[in-house]
Amino acid sequence: MAVRNSMDIAVVGNGVLGLSIAVEIARRAPKLEVAVIGPPERPLAASVAAGAMLNCFGEVTKYTHQHPAAEAKFTIARQALDEWPAWLDRLCDDIGDDAAALRASRTEGTFVLLSGRSGHLAQENFHAMRAALIKYDEPHEPVDPQDIEGLDPSPTARPSHAVHLPREGAVDARAVVTALEAAAGRHGVHLVPAAVRGLLADADTVAGVRLADGSTLSAGTVILAAGSTSSALADSVLPPGETPPMLHGNGLSLVTRRTAPHRAREVLRTPIRAGSCGLHLVPLAGADEQYIGANNMVTLRPAHGPGVGDGHAFLRQICEHLDQRIASSQVTQWLHGARPMPLDCFPLIGESSLRGLHFATGTYRDGFHCSPVIARHVTDTVLDRPATDPNFDWFTPKRLPIQTMTVEEAIAEFASHEVDAAYEYGLTLPFWLDSETVAQHSKQRARRVHEELDELVALPPDNLMALQGLTPAEGLADLRRYLHAAHAYHQKSAQTATV
């Protein structure tokens, strides 16, 4: 299909969010001209590196019920858990004869395992998950780890507890993205194989996008779904400080061919661990194929690839905590993607101050799982249907970073994450030293970062990990400038709103 240079809606980014939103708009408003713009090789895309576990309760942490914004995010994840079966059926209907591969890519069921080598944080997160399962009456069952097929940890890392979640499983992310692209094509969405270099504005309204080759595509609505590079694109057209900046949660993951017997039939995973995500094994459609994920190396600037040290620790821990025999598997694909991580780790979803420019990003660890609900909500918003879901109000891109703790609490939390990560990495200390030595060192580094930022924000531990080693010239000065601008901008907006 020839692409025109004028569209009703331009979606920037061809990951799971951009494609899901485009498909949902095209289903509901077939007369609109919609384009999805993104390079076919998808550099840095999180979506094609993802597990993609469809986990809601499996992702619960001790922070989930500590702040209303975290509760709102959890509510969206619960809606997604209910909606995935119908969403997948609809996608299969969209692609007709090609649906067999998509259906085969679905895995039912997840075991969440608390390894004997877990730190305190993983334990607290596991207990928070169990409390949430009971509170929300979600089907689950405690199981004896010995009965779980495919689980073979090292003797020191045998799980002390395991819970089976029958409604939580996984899909093959790469198969879903391929299916979404096919569905978009069948619904008449224009797929533009290019990168966007900049956004165009006409006074207070978005006007379209400029592509890397210098050509332009005009559109009255632009949906920014470019993953972790989204805020860099928005910066040139939005007032300084309007929107929290994005960091990059680099993840390494692998597709492997197994040589040892007894591949797990369901997802095996740990709870969320210190500063990271859960270790997980996901069976894929091929009888011997297995996905191994993932680590999380957070960077302020886009990274060229996953870190060697992080990768080494991650692969060692996968074998120790979940399955020693993975060591003999053969790697068929090394995957690297960057999770879109706003400074406060909460999503950026909604319209900006530039009329017609909508954000659909910042989903960090569970954007694949939440994609059907986000696609529905963004579609409602751009089609001017009454927005029915107040949970998204928290995630407007026009906000100061959401603060869930004080600076002192953030420093203490970071230190406890560092201690946990150090033990999980293999730290052992002589009897006359305790972990307070590590904690004090981490607290000093966390305090220095907060002082460099004039204590204008309390940073979540996940992002502090990226910032604690940086100098002002390596990005902290830019962040301080953003924070001053953000406080001035949002103070002024609040005053204007009350006049």
Ligand SMILES: Cc1cc2nc3c(=O)[nH]c(=O)nc-3n(C[C@H](O)[C@H](O)[C@H](O)COP(=O)(O)OP(=O)(O)OC[C@H]3O[C@@H](n4cnc5c(N)ncnc54)[C@H](O)[C@@H]3O)c2cc1C
């Ligand atoms: C290793 C790993 C494992 C994960 N596991 C899970 C999981 O199990 N479950 C889960 O729910 N989530 C998981 N996630 C998180 C999930 O992948 C993300 O939340 C989600 O995929 C984000 O989707 P997106 O479409 O917003 O961004 P992306 O997938 O990053 O897509 C953005 C797209 O925009 C394109 N783009 C970038 N810049 C431009 C530009 N200038 N112009 C045009 N296009 C551009 C990129 O190439 C990319 O294709 C994981 C992430 C990683 C990295």
